[in-house]
Amino acid sequence: MSQKPWDGRFSEQTDRAVEAFTASIDIDRRLYQYDIDGSIAHCRTLARAGILTPEEADELVFGLESVRGEIESGTFSYNDSLEDIHMHIEDRLFSHVGNLSRKLHTARSRNDQIALDTRLYVKDQGGKIAGQLLDLCKAFIDLAENNIDVVLPGYTHLQRAQPVLFAHHMMAYFEMFARDKARFEDCLKRVDVMPLGSAALAGTTYPLDRSYTAELLGFSSVSENSMDAVSDRDFIMELLSCASICMVHLSRISEELVIWSSTEFSFVDLPDAFCTGSSIMPQKKNPDIPELVRGKAGGVFGSLTAVLTLMKSLPLAYNRDMQEDKKPLMDAVDTLRTCLDIYVRMLPKITVNRSLTEAAADRGYLNATDMADYLVEKGMPFREAHGVVGKAVAYALGEKKELHELDLPELTFFSSLIEDDIYPALSVKQMIDRRKTYGGTATQNVQEAIERARKRLS
Numbered sequence: 334m335s336q337k338p339w340d341g342r343f344s345e346q347t348d349r350a351v352e353a354f355t356a357s358i359d360i361d362r363r364l365y366q367y368d369i370d371g372s373i374a375h376c377r378t379l380a381r382a383g384i385l386t387p388e389e390a391d392e393l394v395f396g397l398e399s400v401r402g403e404i405e406s407g408t409f410s411y412n413d414s415l416e417d418i419h420m421h422i423e424d425r426l427f428s429h430v431g432n433l434s435r436k437l438h439t440a441r442s443r444n445d446q447i448a449l450d451t452r453l454y455v456k457d458q459g460g461k462i463a464g465q466l467l468d469l470c471k472a473f474i475d476l477a478e479n480n481i482d483v484v485l486p487g488y489t490h491l492q493r494a495q496p497v498l499f500a501h502h503m504m505a506y507f508e509m510f511a512r513d514k515a516r517f518e519d520c521l522k523r524v525d526v527m528p529l530g531s532a533a534l535a536g537t538t539y540p541l542d543r544s545y546t547a548e549l550l551g552f553s554s555v556s557e558n559s560m561d562a563v564s565d566r567d568f569i570m571e572l573l574s575c576a577s578i579c580m581v582h583l584s585r586i587s588e589e590l591v592i593w594s595s596t597e598f599s600f601v602d603l604p605d606a607f608c609t610g611s612s613i614m615p616q617k618k619n620p621d622i623p624e625l626v627r628g629k630a631g632g633v634f635g636s637l638t639a640v641l642t643l644m645k646s647l648p649l650a651y652n653r654d655m656q657e658d659k660k661p662l663m664d665a666v667d668t669l670r671t672c673l674d675i676y677v678r679m680l681p682k683i684t685v686n687r688s689l690t691e692a693a694a695d696r697g698y699l700n701a702t703d704m705a706d707y708l709v710e711k712g713m714p715f716r717e718a719h720g721v722v723g724k725a726v727a728y729a730l731g732e733k734k735e736l737h738e739l740d741l742p743e744l745t746f747f748s749s750l751i752e753d754d755i756y757p758a759l760s761v762k763q764m765i766d767r768r769k770t771y772g773g774t775a776t777q778n779v780q781e782a783i784e785r786a787r788k789r790l791s
């Protein structure tokens with residue numbers, strides 16, 4: 334019968350099915366390094382409180398490092414009857430330091446231990462995600478800068494609306510991912526709180542210097558309330574919210590890349606190395622990366638929903654339900670991190686077919702607003718100008734011409750205010766460069782936005 338650290342009050346051996354059902358080792362084994370770091374800091378704190386001698390603490394730390402070595406070299410063995418990573422490590426510690434290992438869990442519960450491990454995991458992964466978002470932001474800036482003079486139609490309702498610079502469009506994504514990065518960084522401030530010392534739920538009778546533990550583990554503060562510390566999973570919900578919003582943004586650029594790389598649009602070419610073919614249709618080159626990223630967004634939202642639902646209505650403090658938080662957390666982190674990684678690799682290799690984007694921006698009455706603005710400059714109220722241009726568009730549609738393809742007598746029929754100087758006002762170049770409001774698509778504005786963006790990142 335395997336010895337469990339909690340089996341003193343039990344008279345029957347745990348049912349095998351129960352062991353398998355309650356075990357979380359398959360998932361929380363990934364927390365081993367945080368668990369060991371936490372235990373080492375706990376040993377040092379116990380020694381400082383005089384609960385362990387300095388020699389005992391040294392020996393326990395040595396034992397914990399040996400266990401770490403076994404896990405990292407792959408010689409460690411896992412077993413459902415030991416439930417979780419905490420019990421596995423403590424059990425194995427016995428083989429290295431014998432009975433001394435039984436002192437490690439003084440003044441600690443698995444409830445504060447798992448809260449600590451998960452916070453350390455989130456801090457670590459959240460920091461890496463913020464780093465990946467930095468790389469992604471840089472990739473969008475580079476893509477914008479390398480295509481600074483490329484024009485494409487801007488859309489609303491997926492109908493051609495007004496011409497914009499491709500760089501302006503890319504810098505819109507820069508803004509989204511810069512916000513995502515800031516959101517993760519802000520979330521990490523609330524993760525950065527050290528829960529050890531809360532024990533099961535009420536705190537502990539031992540005189541632990543919790544600030545010392547926090548300092549050893551690199552936390553900037555300690556939790557204020559022991560019940561909150563062991564039952565709070567807000568930091569997971571927050572991280573998953575940040576991840577979900579970021580996946581929304583990734584799904585939007587993905588959708589655009591799928592549309593833009595279609596034969597119908599042909600605005601961009603995705604690199605061959607990031608596409609796959611069809612097993613039956615030899616001509617196919619499919620945009621699998623953006624499609625998969627778009628599809629994976631759903632799983633990340635599912636993780637957020639899972640943890641929200643898991644935590645809803647739970648009474649204080651720890652409940653075993655909470656063990657179910659780690660799978661959705663880790664799934665979402667893994668998914669987001671692979672999606673960010675593949676995007677950072679793919680983006681620099683995307684090429685824009687500028688002749689096609691520019692031709693598209695030239696057709697579809699994208700200059701109708703500019704024609705109305707022209708009439709306003711000549712003194713006509715905007716609403717009236719809107720009506721005049723609407724009639725001109727209807728006429729041009731009938732003639733199968735664009736507004737700028739109508740000759741002057743045709744145009745002046747709609748308003749005597751129209752003169753020869755209307756043609757430059759209807760050109761793509763002027764349409765772009767006259768949109769000089771801060772945040773608009775004028776070339777100089779976009780160049781300045783790119784400069785500011787680089788500064789914001791540094």
Ligand code: ARG
Pocket residue numbers: 357361417443444447653655656657
């Ligand atoms: N494995 C548990 C979890 O992930 C930690 C231990 C919970 N404590 C307990 N008394 N069962 O939440």
